Amino acid sequence: MSRSGPFFTLAAGAVLAAGLAAASVTAAPALRQVDAQATAPPVEVTTTPGQTASPQQTDSTQTDSTQTDSTQTDSTQTEPAQTEPAAVDTTPKKADYAGVAQGNGGLVAIAVRDGRAVAYFCDGRIESWLKGTAADDTVVLKGRHSLITAALGKGRAQGKIQFGDATWRFVAPLVRKPSGLYRATAVVRGARIVGGWIVLPSGQEVGRVGIGGSGEPAPAFTPGSPVDYYGVPLRPQEPDAFLDDLAP
């Protein structure tokens, strides 16, 4: 037996790790392009209440979604004059924004609902869920190691996201479903699964799914369809469905 054998063993492990590191550093980014036209969802009978389908779709959720939409549209459009005439709050009551974090390439999505706001940032590798408030045409959202501040107006949210030590600017236009922010949660035998996706009108999509301290780029998601995560069917929902869970 060569007495240097054990050293070779250790060295082989180190070399293998170094090779994996080199490959990981140079690996392609995790954003993917899905066909924008193909995002028209197949008929999904088991849609949960918050997961309303696209407007042109007629299924069992049509009634609900119409009512919801009209209510929210009314409150958005016919902004009643506040008691203080000098300061009319033009902050949208219901708005969804999504865009690219410049310099990072990841996506940012913000959902505003009656003064509350949730946001998700993800580049496929790093991610953050944020929650906060919307007032005076401004949203401020906080998450783990992350902070988003943005101005709302002119049909877009414009601001910056701080993630760890990095800061990226973004301009996120208003988007309509099936574009926007999606979140799916599930509990399997005590383990909590959380998935997030952002879909842009261009068809660009990014997402991540995590379980038990581990996370990975999310499987491809077509709005309206469930996503299979190691055999667990995840049903990504729109912000109306998870706003209360995320931002109580």
Add this chain to the structure above:
Amino acid sequence: MTHTQVAPARGAAPLLVPLLAGGLVAVALGVYGRAHAPTGFAVGLAGFSGPLAMKAWLTTGAALLAVVQVLSAMALWGRITVTGSWVAPLHRWSGRLAFVLTVPVAFHCLYSLGAQYDAPRVLVHSALGCFFYGVFTAKMLALPKRGLPGWTLPVLGGLVFTALAGLWLTSSFWFFTTLGVRF
């Protein structure tokens, strides 16, 4: 091969360097896992449905080889009556293969996720992972040394096996019992 002249074995002094080196490895891995920002992504072996499945199965492979390790070691030490010139190579190569199988797993854990202390399972797994490579390094460095106490290799080998068993329980076993046995 010439025998290195060493002072007559006095206790565990020759173990100092292997143990120190192993301790350094364990601490370095823990510090790296904690200090660097998890990248959320790492290159691994293709062919699995995802990195969790890849890690679960590679760890299972390593754990099965670790059982071979214990049995072949018992044979080498005369604890079970299996003899043959193939036992030592079997022990050596099953160990090497097991170690190599763990490297992509540990790399993904440390590089992509980092050491975490949020949940008991994850905490134990993180600590055991660092400990495993520390003890493994110590054992590798102790192997060529002469004049070590007789208990050195059984103890170090036993610790490596125990650590790997704990790692398997806190990862693969959790994966299989939570999400099912899937590739």
